[in-house]
Amino acid sequence: MLNKIYDWVDERLDITPIWRDIADHEVPEHVNPAHHFSAFVYCFGGLTFFVTVIQILSGMFLTMYYVPDIENAWNSVYYLQNEVAFGEIVRGMHHWGASLVIVMMFLHTLRVFFTGSYKKPRELNWMVGVGIFGIMLGLGFTGYLLPWDMKALFATKVGIEIAASVPFIGGMIKTLLAGDEVILGAQTLTRFFAIHVFFLPAALFGLLAAHFILIRRQGISGPL
Amino acid sequence: MSNNKVTRRQFLSYTLTGVGGFMAAGMLMPMVRFAIDPVLQKKDGGDFVTTDVAVADITEEPTRVDFTFEQVDAWYTSEVTNTAWVYKSGDSIVALSPICKHLGCTVNWAGDAEYPDQFFCPCHEGRYEKNGKNVPGTPPLGPLDVFEVRESADGLLEIGMAVPNNLV
Numbered sequence: 001m002l003n004k005i006y007d008w009v010d011e012r013l014d015i016t017p018i019w020r021d022i023a024d025h026e027v028p029e030h031v032n033p034a035h036h037f038s039a040f041v042y043c044f045g046g047l048t049f050f051v052t053v054i055q056i057l058s059g060m061f062l063t064m065y066y067v068p069d070i071e072n073a074w075n076s077v078y079y080l081q082n083e084v085a086f087g088e089i090v091r092g093m094h095h096w097g098a099s100l101v102i103v104m105m106f107l108h109t110l111r112v113f114f115t116g117s118y119k120k121p122r123e124l125n126w127m128v129g130v131g132i133f134g135i136m137l138g139l140g141f142t143g144y145l146l147p148w149d150m151k152a153l154f155a156t157k158v159g160i161e162i163a164a165s166v167p168f169i170g171g172m173i174k175t176l177l178a179g180d181e182v183i184l185g186a187q188t189l190t191r192f193f194a195i196h197v198f199f200l201p202a203a204l205f206g207l208l209a210a211h212f213i214l215i216r217r218q219g220i221s222g223p224l
Numbered sequence: 225m226s227n228n229k230v231t232r233r234q235f236l237s238y239t240l241t242g243v244g245g246f247m248a249a250g251m252l253m254p255m256v257r258f259a260i261d262p263v264l265q266k267k268d269g270g271d272f273v274t275t276d277v278a279v280a281d282i283t284e285e286p287t288r289v290d291f292t293f294e295q296v297d298a299w300y301t302s303e304v305t306n307t308a309w310v311y312k313s314g315d316s317i318v319a320l321s322p323i324c325k326h327l328g329c330t331v332n333w334a335g336d337a338e339y340p341d342q343f344f345c346p347c348h349e350g351r352y353e354k355n356g357k358n359v360p361g362t363p364p365l366g367p368l369d370v371f372e373v374r375e376s377a378d379g380l381l382e383i384g385m386a387v388p389n390n391l392v
Protein backbone atom coordinates (compact mmCIF):
# COMPACT_ATOMS: atom_id res chain seq x y z
CA MET A 1 0.00 0.00 0.00
CA LEU A 2 2.60 2.55 1.12
CA ASN A 3 4.93 1.22 -1.55
CA LYS A 4 2.25 1.75 -4.16
CA ILE A 5 1.64 5.34 -3.07
CA TYR A 6 5.38 5.96 -3.07
CA ASP A 7 5.77 4.47 -6.56
CA TRP A 8 2.84 6.52 -7.84
CA VAL A 9 4.40 9.76 -6.63
CA ASP A 10 7.91 8.73 -7.64
CA GLU A 11 6.81 7.89 -11.16
CA ARG A 12 5.59 11.46 -11.60
CA LEU A 13 8.09 13.45 -9.53
CA ASP A 14 11.22 11.29 -9.45
CA ILE A 15 11.69 11.87 -5.71
CA THR A 16 14.12 8.99 -5.13
CA PRO A 17 17.25 10.98 -6.04
CA ILE A 18 16.13 13.80 -3.72
CA TRP A 19 15.94 11.74 -0.55
CA ARG A 20 18.90 9.57 -1.55
CA ASP A 21 20.95 12.71 -1.79
CA ILE A 22 19.88 13.68 1.74
CA ALA A 23 19.82 10.32 3.50
CA ASP A 24 22.00 7.90 1.61
CA HIS A 25 25.63 8.43 2.50
CA GLU A 26 28.57 6.62 4.02
CA VAL A 27 28.91 6.44 7.78
CA PRO A 28 32.69 6.00 8.16
CA GLU A 29 33.87 3.31 10.52
CA HIS A 30 35.40 5.75 13.01
CA VAL A 31 32.05 7.45 13.68
CA ASN A 32 30.01 4.24 13.90
CA PRO A 33 29.44 3.10 17.52
CA ALA A 34 28.89 -0.46 16.24
CA HIS A 35 32.59 -0.56 15.34
CA HIS A 36 34.11 1.49 18.12
CA PHE A 37 31.79 2.09 21.03
CA SER A 38 33.54 5.34 21.89
CA ALA A 39 32.22 6.72 18.60
CA PHE A 40 28.96 7.45 20.43
CA VAL A 41 30.35 10.95 20.95
CA TYR A 42 29.54 11.55 17.29
CA CYS A 43 25.85 11.16 18.15
CA PHE A 44 25.71 14.31 20.25
CA GLY A 45 25.03 16.60 17.28
CA GLY A 46 22.11 14.42 16.20
CA LEU A 47 20.85 14.23 19.78
CA THR A 48 20.98 18.01 20.05
CA PHE A 49 18.86 18.18 16.92
CA PHE A 50 16.43 15.59 18.34
CA VAL A 51 15.88 17.64 21.51
CA THR A 52 15.54 20.78 19.37
CA VAL A 53 12.71 19.08 17.46
CA ILE A 54 10.99 18.24 20.75
CA GLN A 55 11.37 21.85 21.87
CA ILE A 56 9.80 23.16 18.69
CA LEU A 57 6.88 20.70 18.80
CA SER A 58 6.11 21.09 22.51
CA GLY A 59 6.46 24.86 22.18
CA MET A 60 3.96 24.97 19.33
CA PHE A 61 1.47 23.08 21.44
CA LEU A 62 2.03 25.25 24.52
CA THR A 63 1.08 28.38 22.58
CA MET A 64 -2.41 26.91 22.13
CA TYR A 65 -3.06 27.90 25.75
CA TYR A 66 -0.39 30.41 26.71
CA VAL A 67 -1.05 34.17 26.55
CA PRO A 68 1.80 36.71 26.69
CA ASP A 69 -0.03 39.23 28.85
CA ILE A 70 0.92 40.23 32.39
CA GLU A 71 -2.63 39.80 33.70
CA ASN A 72 -3.14 36.34 32.27
CA ALA A 73 0.24 34.73 31.57
CA TRP A 74 0.68 33.08 34.95
CA ASN A 75 -2.95 31.97 35.09
CA SER A 76 -2.82 30.50 31.60
CA VAL A 77 0.30 28.52 32.50
CA TYR A 78 -1.34 27.34 35.73
CA TYR A 79 -4.42 26.34 33.76
CA LEU A 80 -2.59 24.46 31.02
CA GLN A 81 -0.43 22.62 33.54
CA ASN A 82 -3.18 21.66 35.99
CA GLU A 83 -6.47 21.59 34.08
CA VAL A 84 -5.55 20.39 30.59
CA ALA A 85 -4.91 16.69 29.95
CA PHE A 86 -1.16 15.96 29.72
CA GLY A 87 -0.44 19.62 30.44
CA GLU A 88 2.15 18.66 33.00
CA ILE A 89 3.86 16.39 30.46
CA VAL A 90 3.85 18.86 27.58
CA ARG A 91 5.08 21.72 29.74
CA GLY A 92 7.56 19.34 31.34
CA MET A 93 8.97 18.38 27.94
CA HIS A 94 9.58 22.02 27.09
CA HIS A 95 10.89 22.89 30.56
CA TRP A 96 13.39 20.03 30.94
CA GLY A 97 14.19 19.94 27.24
CA ALA A 98 15.37 23.55 27.46
CA SER A 99 18.13 22.49 29.83
CA LEU A 100 18.84 19.19 28.09
CA VAL A 101 19.38 20.89 24.74
CA ILE A 102 22.11 23.06 26.30
CA VAL A 103 23.77 19.99 27.84
CA MET A 104 23.67 18.12 24.51
CA MET A 105 24.96 21.12 22.59
CA PHE A 106 27.81 21.48 25.07
CA LEU A 107 28.76 17.79 24.75
CA HIS A 108 28.61 18.11 20.95
CA THR A 109 30.88 21.14 21.10
CA LEU A 110 33.33 19.24 23.32
CA ARG A 111 33.38 16.37 20.81
CA VAL A 112 34.09 18.76 17.95
CA PHE A 113 36.79 20.43 20.02
CA PHE A 114 38.60 17.32 21.23
CA THR A 115 38.52 15.61 17.83
CA GLY A 116 39.96 18.81 16.34
CA SER A 117 37.09 18.86 13.84
CA TYR A 118 36.96 22.65 13.87
CA LYS A 119 40.17 22.86 11.80
CA LYS A 120 40.30 23.93 8.17
CA PRO A 121 38.04 23.61 6.19
CA ARG A 122 35.50 23.34 8.99
CA GLU A 123 36.19 26.65 10.79
CA LEU A 124 33.20 28.13 9.03
CA ASN A 125 30.94 25.48 10.51
CA TRP A 126 32.42 26.14 13.94
CA MET A 127 31.44 29.78 13.51
CA VAL A 128 27.94 28.77 12.47
CA GLY A 129 27.92 26.59 15.61
CA VAL A 130 28.86 29.56 17.79
CA GLY A 131 25.91 31.41 16.26
CA ILE A 132 23.61 28.49 17.09
CA PHE A 133 25.00 28.47 20.62
CA GLY A 134 24.14 32.14 21.08
CA ILE A 135 20.62 31.64 19.76
CA MET A 136 20.06 28.72 22.10
CA LEU A 137 21.09 30.82 25.08
CA GLY A 138 18.77 33.58 23.83
CA LEU A 139 15.90 31.11 23.63
CA GLY A 140 16.60 30.03 27.20
CA PHE A 141 16.76 33.63 28.44
CA THR A 142 13.57 34.82 26.73
CA GLY A 143 11.63 31.65 27.51
CA TYR A 144 12.43 31.87 31.21
CA LEU A 145 10.37 35.05 31.61
CA LEU A 146 7.22 33.70 29.98
CA PRO A 147 5.59 31.94 33.01
CA TRP A 148 5.62 35.41 34.67
CA ASP A 149 6.21 34.14 38.18
CA MET A 150 8.59 35.64 40.76
CA LYS A 151 11.55 33.58 39.63
CA ALA A 152 10.98 34.60 36.01
CA LEU A 153 10.64 38.26 36.89
CA PHE A 154 13.76 38.53 39.04
CA ALA A 155 15.92 36.38 36.76
CA THR A 156 15.01 38.67 33.90
CA LYS A 157 15.72 41.78 35.99
CA VAL A 158 19.19 40.45 36.67
CA GLY A 159 19.70 39.43 33.03
CA ILE A 160 18.67 42.84 31.79
CA GLU A 161 20.95 44.55 34.33
CA ILE A 162 23.83 42.45 32.99
CA ALA A 163 23.02 43.66 29.50
CA ALA A 164 22.76 47.23 30.83
CA SER A 165 26.34 47.04 32.13
CA VAL A 166 27.71 47.10 28.58
CA PRO A 167 29.78 50.31 28.22
CA PHE A 168 28.16 53.26 26.41
CA ILE A 169 25.21 51.46 24.79
CA GLY A 170 24.11 49.45 27.86
CA GLY A 171 21.18 51.75 28.62
CA MET A 172 19.92 51.46 25.07
CA ILE A 173 20.16 47.68 25.08
CA LYS A 174 18.22 47.60 28.32
CA THR A 175 15.40 49.74 26.94
CA LEU A 176 15.36 47.74 23.75
CA LEU A 177 15.02 44.47 25.66
CA ALA A 178 12.54 45.65 28.29
CA GLY A 179 10.51 47.91 26.01
CA ASP A 180 10.66 50.64 28.66
CA GLU A 181 13.39 52.61 30.38
CA VAL A 182 12.37 51.65 33.93
CA ILE A 183 9.50 49.20 33.95
CA LEU A 184 10.00 45.50 33.44
CA GLY A 185 6.40 44.70 32.61
CA ALA A 186 3.75 44.45 29.94
CA GLN A 187 6.01 45.41 27.05
CA THR A 188 8.85 43.23 28.25
CA LEU A 189 6.64 40.16 28.26
CA THR A 190 5.25 40.71 24.77
CA ARG A 191 8.74 41.39 23.38
CA PHE A 192 10.26 38.35 25.00
CA PHE A 193 7.39 36.25 23.70
CA ALA A 194 7.83 37.51 20.14
CA ILE A 195 11.59 36.98 20.29
CA HIS A 196 11.17 33.53 21.83
CA VAL A 197 8.62 32.13 19.40
CA PHE A 198 9.28 33.99 16.13
CA PHE A 199 12.60 35.77 15.83
CA LEU A 200 15.05 33.34 17.42
CA PRO A 201 13.49 30.17 15.97
CA ALA A 202 13.59 31.74 12.49
CA ALA A 203 17.26 32.55 12.94
CA LEU A 204 17.86 29.07 14.37
CA PHE A 205 16.33 27.39 11.32
CA GLY A 206 18.58 29.39 9.05
CA LEU A 207 21.73 28.52 10.97
CA LEU A 208 20.77 24.85 11.35
CA ALA A 209 20.26 24.62 7.60
CA ALA A 210 23.70 26.16 7.05
CA HIS A 211 25.19 23.80 9.65
CA PHE A 212 23.80 20.69 7.96
CA ILE A 213 24.57 21.80 4.41
CA LEU A 214 28.18 22.43 5.42
CA ILE A 215 28.42 18.97 7.01
CA ARG A 216 27.13 17.33 3.80
CA ARG A 217 29.50 19.39 1.66
CA GLN A 218 32.58 18.83 3.78
CA GLY A 219 31.81 15.36 5.08
CA ILE A 220 32.50 14.30 8.63
CA SER A 221 36.06 14.90 9.79
CA GLY A 222 38.56 12.00 9.63
CA PRO A 223 39.70 9.66 12.43
CA LEU A 224 42.13 10.86 15.08
CA MET B 225 20.22 -18.99 4.30
CA SER B 226 19.09 -18.21 0.77
CA ASN B 227 15.51 -19.40 1.32
CA ASN B 228 14.90 -17.11 4.33
CA LYS B 229 11.46 -15.54 4.07
CA VAL B 230 12.54 -12.37 5.88
CA THR B 231 15.79 -10.90 4.72
CA ARG B 232 18.20 -9.25 7.10
CA ARG B 233 17.45 -5.90 5.47
CA GLN B 234 13.70 -6.38 5.89
CA PHE B 235 14.10 -7.45 9.50
CA LEU B 236 16.14 -4.36 10.27
CA SER B 237 13.78 -2.01 8.51
CA TYR B 238 10.75 -3.52 10.30
CA THR B 239 12.30 -3.34 13.74
CA LEU B 240 13.66 0.16 13.19
CA THR B 241 10.30 1.38 11.87
CA GLY B 242 8.58 -0.25 14.84
CA VAL B 243 10.88 1.19 17.48
CA GLY B 244 10.97 4.57 15.76
CA GLY B 245 7.19 4.64 15.45
CA PHE B 246 6.84 3.72 19.11
CA MET B 247 9.15 6.54 20.16
CA ALA B 248 7.45 9.06 17.88
CA ALA B 249 4.06 8.02 19.25
CA GLY B 250 5.28 8.35 22.83
CA MET B 251 6.42 11.86 22.03
CA LEU B 252 3.39 12.98 20.02
CA MET B 253 0.57 11.33 21.98
CA PRO B 254 0.73 13.68 25.00
CA MET B 255 0.91 16.72 22.73
CA VAL B 256 -2.04 15.65 20.59
CA ARG B 257 -4.16 14.76 23.63
CA PHE B 258 -3.21 18.15 25.11
CA ALA B 259 -4.34 19.92 21.94
CA ILE B 260 -7.70 18.15 21.62
CA ASP B 261 -8.55 18.56 25.31
CA PRO B 262 -11.28 21.20 24.73
CA VAL B 263 -13.30 18.60 22.80
CA LEU B 264 -12.99 16.00 25.54
CA GLN B 265 -13.33 18.15 28.67
CA LYS B 266 -16.70 17.53 30.24
CA LYS B 267 -18.74 20.61 31.02
CA ASP B 268 -20.82 20.59 34.15
CA GLY B 269 -24.46 21.59 33.59
CA GLY B 270 -25.20 25.25 34.16
CA ASP B 271 -26.71 26.71 37.28
CA PHE B 272 -29.89 28.76 37.24
CA VAL B 273 -29.41 32.53 37.15
CA THR B 274 -31.86 34.71 39.01
CA THR B 275 -33.18 37.63 36.96
CA ASP B 276 -34.79 40.79 38.34
CA VAL B 277 -38.13 40.02 36.69
CA ALA B 278 -41.05 38.92 38.90
CA VAL B 279 -42.88 35.94 37.44
CA ALA B 280 -46.19 37.63 38.31
CA ASP B 281 -45.35 40.56 36.01
CA ILE B 282 -44.74 38.47 32.91
CA THR B 283 -47.34 39.02 30.18
CA GLU B 284 -48.21 37.17 27.00
CA GLU B 285 -46.15 39.62 24.96
CA PRO B 286 -42.56 38.38 24.48
CA THR B 287 -40.32 40.72 26.45
CA ARG B 288 -36.58 41.04 26.45
CA VAL B 289 -34.99 39.91 29.74
CA ASP B 290 -31.25 40.36 30.30
CA PHE B 291 -29.58 38.22 32.90
CA THR B 292 -26.00 38.39 34.11
CA PHE B 293 -23.86 35.59 35.45
CA GLU B 294 -20.25 34.74 36.18
CA GLN B 295 -18.65 32.88 33.29
CA VAL B 296 -15.50 30.86 33.84
CA ASP B 297 -13.59 30.76 30.55
CA ALA B 298 -10.48 28.67 31.27
CA TRP B 299 -8.24 31.10 33.24
CA TYR B 300 -10.52 34.09 32.70
CA THR B 301 -13.58 34.73 34.83
CA SER B 302 -15.95 37.51 33.89
CA GLU B 303 -19.51 38.78 34.10
CA VAL B 304 -21.47 37.92 30.98
CA THR B 305 -24.93 39.19 30.09
CA ASN B 306 -27.29 37.00 28.04
CA THR B 307 -30.74 37.73 26.75
CA ALA B 308 -34.00 35.75 26.69
CA TRP B 309 -37.38 36.51 25.15
CA VAL B 310 -39.86 35.75 27.93
CA TYR B 311 -43.65 35.45 27.86
CA LYS B 312 -46.50 33.65 29.57
CA SER B 313 -48.19 30.82 27.72
CA GLY B 314 -51.17 29.51 29.65
CA ASP B 315 -49.81 28.65 33.08
CA SER B 316 -46.23 28.25 32.05
CA ILE B 317 -43.40 30.66 31.35
CA VAL B 318 -41.52 30.42 28.06
CA ALA B 319 -38.01 31.87 27.69
CA LEU B 320 -36.66 31.66 24.15
CA SER B 321 -33.03 31.91 23.21
CA PRO B 322 -32.34 34.83 20.84
CA ILE B 323 -29.70 32.91 18.89
CA CYS B 324 -30.84 32.44 15.29
CA LYS B 325 -30.75 28.81 14.16
CA HIS B 326 -29.51 29.81 10.74
CA LEU B 327 -26.03 31.15 11.46
CA GLY B 328 -26.19 32.50 14.98
CA CYS B 329 -27.22 36.14 14.70
CA THR B 330 -29.56 37.63 17.32
CA VAL B 331 -33.30 37.74 16.74
CA ASN B 332 -35.77 40.40 17.91
CA TRP B 333 -39.46 40.13 18.61
CA ALA B 334 -41.35 42.17 16.04
CA GLY B 335 -38.04 43.19 14.53
CA ASP B 336 -39.64 43.56 11.11
CA ALA B 337 -42.60 45.96 10.96
CA GLU B 338 -44.29 43.72 8.37
CA TYR B 339 -44.41 40.79 10.81
CA PRO B 340 -45.27 42.31 14.21
CA ASP B 341 -46.05 38.93 15.77
CA GLN B 342 -42.92 37.06 14.75
CA PHE B 343 -39.27 36.98 15.73
CA PHE B 344 -37.06 38.48 13.05
CA CYS B 345 -33.39 37.95 12.31
CA PRO B 346 -31.83 40.90 10.45
CA CYS B 347 -28.89 38.96 9.02
CA HIS B 348 -30.71 36.97 6.32
CA GLU B 349 -34.31 37.80 7.14
CA GLY B 350 -35.04 34.63 9.07
CA ARG B 351 -38.38 34.57 10.89
CA TYR B 352 -39.89 32.54 13.74
CA GLU B 353 -43.36 32.28 15.20
CA LYS B 354 -44.05 33.18 18.80
CA ASN B 355 -43.29 29.65 20.06
CA GLY B 356 -39.96 29.71 18.23
CA LYS B 357 -41.01 27.65 15.22
CA ASN B 358 -39.04 28.69 12.17
CA VAL B 359 -41.15 30.04 9.31
CA PRO B 360 -40.69 27.78 6.25
CA GLY B 361 -39.14 29.51 3.30
CA THR B 362 -36.86 31.67 5.49
CA PRO B 363 -33.24 30.58 6.06
CA PRO B 364 -33.38 28.97 9.54
CA LEU B 365 -33.73 25.18 9.47
CA GLY B 366 -34.96 24.67 13.04
CA PRO B 367 -36.84 26.33 15.91
CA LEU B 368 -35.27 28.67 18.48
CA ASP B 369 -33.88 26.96 21.60
CA VAL B 370 -35.68 27.45 24.90
CA PHE B 371 -34.09 28.18 28.27
CA GLU B 372 -35.00 26.07 31.28
CA VAL B 373 -36.97 28.29 33.67
CA ARG B 374 -38.17 28.15 37.27
CA GLU B 375 -39.45 30.52 39.93
CA SER B 376 -37.35 31.50 42.93
CA ALA B 377 -38.71 31.41 46.46
CA ASP B 378 -39.44 35.15 46.33
CA GLY B 379 -41.21 34.98 42.99
CA LEU B 380 -38.39 35.98 40.63
CA LEU B 381 -37.75 34.34 37.28
CA GLU B 382 -34.72 32.06 37.15
CA ILE B 383 -33.13 31.04 33.86
CA GLY B 384 -31.02 27.92 33.21
CA MET B 385 -29.44 26.16 30.23
CA ALA B 386 -30.67 26.50 26.65
CA VAL B 387 -32.19 23.22 25.44
CA PRO B 388 -33.79 22.20 22.12
CA ASN B 389 -37.26 23.63 21.57
CA ASN B 390 -40.01 21.35 22.92
CA LEU B 391 -42.96 23.60 22.00
CA VAL B 392 -43.23 22.95 18.26
Ligand code: HEM
Pocket residue numbers: 041042043044045046048049050052105108109111112117118122125126127128129130132133136211215219220221
Ligand atom coordinates in the same frame (compact mmCIF):
# COMPACT_ATOMS: atom_id res chain seq x y z
C1 HEM C 1 21.31 23.24 18.06
C2 HEM C 1 22.58 23.01 18.16
C3 HEM C 1 23.41 22.08 17.25
C4 HEM C 1 22.97 21.03 16.48
C5 HEM C 1 21.53 20.51 16.33
C6 HEM C 1 24.14 20.48 15.83
C7 HEM C 1 24.12 19.39 14.98
C8 HEM C 1 25.23 18.82 14.39
C9 HEM C 1 25.29 17.55 13.73
C10 HEM C 1 24.06 16.58 13.58
C11 HEM C 1 26.56 17.35 13.29
C12 HEM C 1 27.11 16.08 12.60
C13 HEM C 1 28.18 15.41 13.47
C14 HEM C 1 27.75 15.02 14.85
O1 HEM C 1 26.59 14.65 15.06
O2 HEM C 1 28.60 15.07 15.79
C15 HEM C 1 27.31 18.53 13.63
C16 HEM C 1 28.68 18.75 13.30
C17 HEM C 1 29.42 19.88 13.67
N1 HEM C 1 29.03 20.85 14.59
FE1 HEM C 1 27.19 21.04 15.36
N2 HEM C 1 25.25 21.23 16.17
C18 HEM C 1 24.85 22.20 17.05
C19 HEM C 1 25.69 23.14 17.68
C20 HEM C 1 27.05 23.31 17.41
C21 HEM C 1 27.93 24.21 18.14
C22 HEM C 1 27.46 25.06 19.34
C23 HEM C 1 29.16 24.09 17.56
C24 HEM C 1 30.48 24.80 17.90
C25 HEM C 1 30.57 25.96 18.54
C26 HEM C 1 29.07 23.17 16.47
C27 HEM C 1 30.09 22.82 15.60
C28 HEM C 1 30.06 21.76 14.71
C29 HEM C 1 31.13 21.42 13.81
C30 HEM C 1 32.47 22.17 13.60
C31 HEM C 1 30.72 20.22 13.14
C32 HEM C 1 31.50 19.42 12.09
C33 HEM C 1 32.19 18.30 12.85
C34 HEM C 1 32.75 17.25 11.97
O3 HEM C 1 32.64 17.36 10.73
O4 HEM C 1 33.33 16.30 12.53
N3 HEM C 1 27.78 22.69 16.42
N4 HEM C 1 26.49 19.42 14.31
Ligand code: FES
Pocket residue numbers: 324325326327328329345346347348349350363364
Ligand atom coordinates in the same frame (compact mmCIF):
# COMPACT_ATOMS: atom_id res chain seq x y z
S1 FES D 1 -28.31 34.16 10.88
FE1 FES D 1 -30.41 34.53 11.20
S2 FES D 1 -31.19 34.40 9.22
FE2 FES D 1 -29.08 33.96 8.87
